[in-house]
Amino acid sequence: MSETAPLIVLAGNPNAGKSALFNALTGARQKIANYPGVTVERKSGHFQLDDGRPVELVDLPGSYSLDPTSPDEAVTRSVIMGEQKGERQPDAIVIVLDAANLDNHLRFALEVIALGRPVLIALNMMDLAERDGLTLDPAKLEAELGVPVIPTVAVRSRGLELLSAAIETRLSEKNAQPTTIVPKERGHGLRKQAKEIASLAIIAETAGRRWSERADAVFLHPFAGPIILLAIMFVMFQAVFAWSEAPIGWIEGAGEWAAATVEANLDEGFLRDFLIEGAIGGVGSVVVFLPQILILFLFILLLEASGYMTRAAFIMDRLMASVGLSGRSFIPLLSSFACAIPGIMATRSIADPKDRLTTILVAPLMTCAARLPVYAIIIGAFIPARDVGGGIGLQGLVLFGLYIFGILGAMIVALVLRSTVTKGPNSGFLMEMPKYQMPRIRDILLGLWQRAWIFLRRAGTIIFAATVVLWLMLTYPKVPIDSPVSQVDYSAAGRIANVIEPVVAPIGFNRDMALALIPAMAAREVAVAALATTYAIDAPDEEAEAKSLTERLQSRWSLPTALAFLAWFVFAPQCISTIAVTRRETNGWKWPMFMLGYLFALAYVAAGITYWSAVALGL
């Protein structure tokens, strides 16, 4: 025991500035993991006390009370009580309070102090309180609570030395009991007590500048609010595609350079093929997602840190409620139109576990950017580019229809899930909307880095392994040199396609399509390249490839088959990254497997209905 660093935990209401304080104390060296058995994040870091002793600091999930109403609050409670699996008993508890919101935040503090454990109070966001017209007396608060109270401004790193010194003192007098024993009261009495203590600690209270309220008069306006939200979302999507173009090009360029280097330096053989097609191709298929994910997260983190995220949820709540979700699901689902991976990762802000699970499960139905290449090829080959009137092209209309198809599918699935597998009391939509705040660049960059790392490390390993397996399946066994059969047909994947073919034949798919679906498991857009390979197209560049692929498709596929293929891609979970991220975010294989199953079933039914309807219509 004496060898391990003392454990200090940060606890407090959401929006008290806990994470900012955590970042300010620990810097960039943070470890993020899940608590065993739950999808509650454990954020830990280290810092040194003045005497050089290292301590471990854990940022607990925000809590309003020790009476848990969510998995997050349950973890906070059991850590504080010393009952959490996989966590030591904390040596000291730092309760972070929003100085401008004392009477509300003191309730939680009183509950924790009543446990008689070593507690310190960080009276945070003192600057905002002053700007709000509040003058506080920390000494008075300290006398009333009987525990050390240290004023801090985490975002400006103010008060940190004092806090660290106070922690040091607290650790050395570990067994000391609080001087004032606060009676353990609950509910009504606790609130009254909190209010009394708050009013004693407040020296002066003037109206102050109510800039946050004035901003809300615009952002939450019944008419202007939704329009502003729409504009922000528009800018976000423009940025995701416009800004990511160049970095994606660099990543692809780097991959090509690496492949060329390997090719020039290694003899032909397994190792060379493995490095170029398996390793470099596999890593590339993971990393190529990064630019869009990072840009999306930049926006999501900014929206969260500024306080606007809760406003967006407020505006969209009523619409989302009509499918059994809440406003909190809006941004994650919207992000999934670019890519389901950041969308699913962003569901962490949804407090209700069933809402969150439902959102994760329907996120892949939002038409992500990776489906576009597939849609573009098939639509280009089979849908005539004619005007359906009013300057609306048929091709664009079909593409639009595919998006709507996905959205409608998601709405219906959400409704069905909410009354079956994710059934439960509607958590309603009860949430605090914090004051607007200027996001701090350091915290945003740290958040971006953490998301990127989670994606590359956790999802990356699974995606990489799966890509290599797919490559092996397509490459082995090697076809005999004088055989008339192509390598793809001879490979394990080709043989699997023979097995799949009778399964997908009823929905109008031919064997070539069955074969293309196998490598497309890595990512949907791979289907295009896979079809090109299957039709033995060796084109010098992408444009020529698309052109000759279009001609081949037209000669080999019927229109009902092509339409069925489109319908398939609206639903099919052909993206290992999404499955991998779902596994991480739901902490097990149960839900990703459920997702795989229901999406494949939907894809099959949708493709079948499309095929047979088209045949019946004589298309």
Added chain:
Amino acid sequence: MNAPVTLALTLDRLAMRQRAEISSIDWSAISENEGARLRALGLDEGVTVEKLHKGMFGFNDPIALKVGRMMIAIRKSHAATISVVVPA
């Protein structure tokens, strides 16, 4: 008959910028979890609230309340279980 004149209604019917005191909450109409959350966010009997914002046009749902120094969003269906009195 000299009691101050007050207007009793439920929270969802409160007018914009109107202040009112919560007189009672129908705890039986909401789950234990929701009740705990209500109290955690400072919505309890005897608390004064002010309606600040309402949702998108056409719906006017949810509503945003000022509770102490916090702003709380709540759906109308929940607000309907909370009775308030408006001081005349």
